Amino acid sequence: MRESRLIDAERVDFIAVPVQDRERAARFYGETLGLRRNPNSTETWVEFETGNVTLALVDPPAAGQPFVPLPFGSIVIRVPDVDVARARLEEAGVEVVGETWDSGVCNGAVFRDSEGNGLAVHRRYAPYNDGTLP
Amino acid sequence: MIEVERVDYVRVPVTDMAEANQFYGEVLGLRRNPNSPADDWVEYEAGNVTLAVMTPHTHDDDFVPLPPATIALRVPDVVAARTQLESVGLEVAEMWDSGRCRGVGVTDHAGNRILLHHRYAPYSDGTLP
Numbered sequence: 092m093r094e095s096r097l098i099d100a101e102r103v104d105f106i107a108v109p110v111q112d113r114e115r116a117a118r119f120y121g122e123t124l125g126l127r128r129n130p131n132s133t134e135t136w137v138e139f140e141t142g143n144v145t146l147a148l149v150d151p152p153a154a155g156q157p158f159v160p161l162p163f164g165s166i167v168i169r170v171p172d173v174d175v176a177r178a179r180l181e182e183a184g185v186e187v188v189g190e191t192w193d194s195g196v197c198n199g200a201v202f203r204d205s206e207g208n209g210l211a212v213h214r215r216y217a218p219y220n221d222g223t224l225p
Numbered sequence: 226m227i228e229v230e231r232v233d234y235v236r237v238p239v240t241d242m243a244e245a246n247q248f249y250g251e252v253l254g255l256r257r258n259p260n261s262p263a264d265d266w267v268e269y270e271a272g273n274v275t276l277a278v279m280t281p282h283t284h285d286d287d288f289v290p291l292p293p294a295t296i297a298l299r300v301p302d303v304v305a306a307r308t309q310l311e312s313v314g315l316e317v318a319e320m321w322d323s324g325r326c327r328g329v330g331v332t333d334h335a336g337n338r339i340l341l342h343h344r345y346a347p348y349s350d351g352t353l354p
Contacts, residue, residue, distance in 0.1 A: 097309040098253050102272030104297040104342050104354065106235055125226035131348040142231035144274040151292070162238060162289040167277075169230040176227040183226075196262070213233050219260035225233065 105138065105147040106166060110206045111158050113137065116148050119205040123183050124168070141168065161208040163188075164201045168212050169225075173198045176212040234268065234275040235296060237337060238288050242267065244334035245278045252315065252331075253298065253339070271298060294330055294340040303327045306341045 110116035120126050120139045129138035129145065137148045146166070151158050170176040173191055177200045180187055187202040199213035218224050239245035242265055249255050255269035255276065262268075266279040276296070281288045300306045303320060307329045310317050318330035318338070326344035333339065347353045 097251075097313065098298075098306050098341065099301055100253050100255060100271060100341075101299040101301065103235075103274045104299045104344065106232070106274075107292070107295050107297065107340075109292050122226065124229055126229060131350065131352075141229055144232050147297075156293070159292045161292065161295065162236075163281075163286060165236050165291065165295070167233045167236065169233045171228055171230065179227050212227065215233070221260065223260075 103144050105145040107149045108146050108166070108204070108206075108208055109151050109158055109160060110148045111150075111152075112206070113148055113150060115205045120146065120148070123180070123185060123205075158206075160203075160206060161210075163209040164199075164211045165209045166211070167199065168210065170212045170214060173200055173212055173214050176200070180212070232274050234277040237276050237278045237296070238281045238286075238290065239278055239333065239335040239337070240280065240282070240288055241334060242278070242280060248333045249276065249278050252310070252313075271296075288335070290336040291338075293338040294328075295337070297328065297340040297342040300341045300343055303329055303341055303343050 117137055121128055126139035126141055129140055132138050139146045177187055177191060180202055185202050187200050191198055191200045196217040197213060197215035199211050201211045204210055215225050246267060249269045250257055255271055258268035258270055265283040269276045269278060307317050307320055310331050315331060320327060320329040325346040326342060328340045328342040330338045330340055344354050
């Protein structure tokens with residue numbers, strides 16, 4: 092049977108970020124990345140807003156699941172300038188992994204959050220084939 | 226502190242692009258971004274954020290699935306979505322209801338479990354997401 096447009100997906104409500112220490116992670120997302128904490132967060136469900144999508148800190152062991160970090164480069168954050176962001180992350184003691192990459196259309200640097208999740212800072216500087224920029 | 230503008234994309238690792246295109250494009254019904262750069266890196270638009278569906282093994286990396294329920298996709302009706310998925314033989318997890326929202330997990334061919342989610346109760350300030 093053809094599985095065609097079965098689900099009416101509207102948007103992404105949140106990206107779950109697994110944490111081992113909620114307080115430490117909240118400091119990282121709130122202070123190191125400077126994200127706004129959603130005032131509707133609760134003690135056990137903390138959300139940070141990135142501009143277009145919510146990051147929700149989740150505690151897998153509290154739900155009986157093992158902690159498994161997000162793989163390499165899973166959440167890719169747009170910044171005005173990758174070099175500046177990289178320098179600030181390094182100053183803050185964040186583990187930035189490897190060299191800054193440049194694909195010819197974008198550049199970026201991968202790093203790990205306080206919990207070991209794979210994130211990246213990224214900037215696309217070249218327009219798409221249709222002339223638009225993201 | 227860095228200056229965060231938005232999330233450009235969430236990287237979704239898969240093992241087979243044909244299966245993944247069928248799942249993300251047809252089962253989940255997401256729009257394929259025509260500016261996707263390559264056959265092994267296809268971007269799908271989920272309304273507010275891009276899902277970059279890609280094969281790590283063609284990008285000098287090992288495949289590791291996302292932890293379960295990393296991506297919570299909003300659907301109008303979780304029960305209806307579950308019924309639709311089951312009707313085509315897809316394996317869906319048990320539905321849960323937290324008292325504020327409900328969700329059900331569906332797993333893509335590579336083993337990433339996507340959460341289909343809907344919050345029905347307002348926040349304490351009376352707003353709904």
